[in-house]
Amino acid sequence: MQLHRRIDDIRATGAELTVIGNGTPNFIAGFRETTGFTGTVLTDPSLDVYRAAELRRGLRTFLSVGAAMRTVGSLSRGFRQGRTQGDNTQQGGVLVIAKDGKVLWHHISESPGDNADPEQIVRVLRAASR
Amino acid sequence: MSLARADDLAAMTVLDDHGEPVVVGTLWAEHPAVLAFVRHFG
Numbered sequence: 001m002q003l004h005r006r007i008d009d010i011r012a013t014g015a016e017l018t019v020i021g022n023g024t025p026n027f028i029a030g031f032r033e034t035t036g037f038t039g040t041v042l043t044d045p046s047l048d049v050y051r052a053a054e055l056r057r058g059l060r061t062f063l064s065v066g067a068a069m070r071t072v073g074s075l076s077r078g079f080r081q082g083r084t085q086g087d088n089t090q091q092g093g094v095l096v097i098a099k100d101g102k103v104l105w106h107h108i109s110e111s112p113g114d115n116a117d118p119e120q121i122v123r124v125l126r127a128a129s130r
Numbered sequence: 131m132s133l134a135r136a137d138d139l140a141a142m143t144v145l146d147d148h149g150e151p152v153v154v155g156t157l158w159a160e161h162p163a164v165l166a167f168v169r170h171f172g
Binding site for chain 1: 132133134135136137138139140142144145146147148149152154155157158159160161162163164165166167168169170171172
């Protein structure tokens with residue numbers, strides 16, 4: 001997760017970063033250990049919130065040329081997938097939400113490795129904080 | 131497709147690391163929120 005590296009920039013805008021996963025709650029500690037993220041981590045084992053956030057799920061989401069290329073790239077950088085803690089067919093995404101509930105920015109990952117651009121998120125937050 | 135508002139998510143609940151429910155809408159009640167949904171925890 002790259003976004004946590006911009007936590008200071010995010011907080012400087014008055015916003016807060018929350019990570020939401022989909023495994024059982026006992027997986028959260030391992031996630032913190034692996035990533036070093038000390039902020040709020042929650043989980044949605046039912047995937048109801050993922051669905052409401054219109055995030056993608058299913059085998060088709062990781063059977064694409066783009067996904068295969070990103071997988072090769074990750075493997076070449078030494079990344080090795082351990083035992084999956086959550087739903088392996090669920091893709092992620094990012095929502096930036098204002099205090100009034102307005103969605104300021106929405107990234108829906110199309111496949112593995114299709115990650116939100118942290119710089120874009122910080123830009124949106126800075127613009128909203130003016 | 132992109133959501134314009136998070137109203138549908140606001141009343142939903144997720145779980146903290148103790149398995150306790152957290153109402154999603156509380157995450158942006160006091161300040162803007164960046165919700166990063168990960169594929170899985172590991």
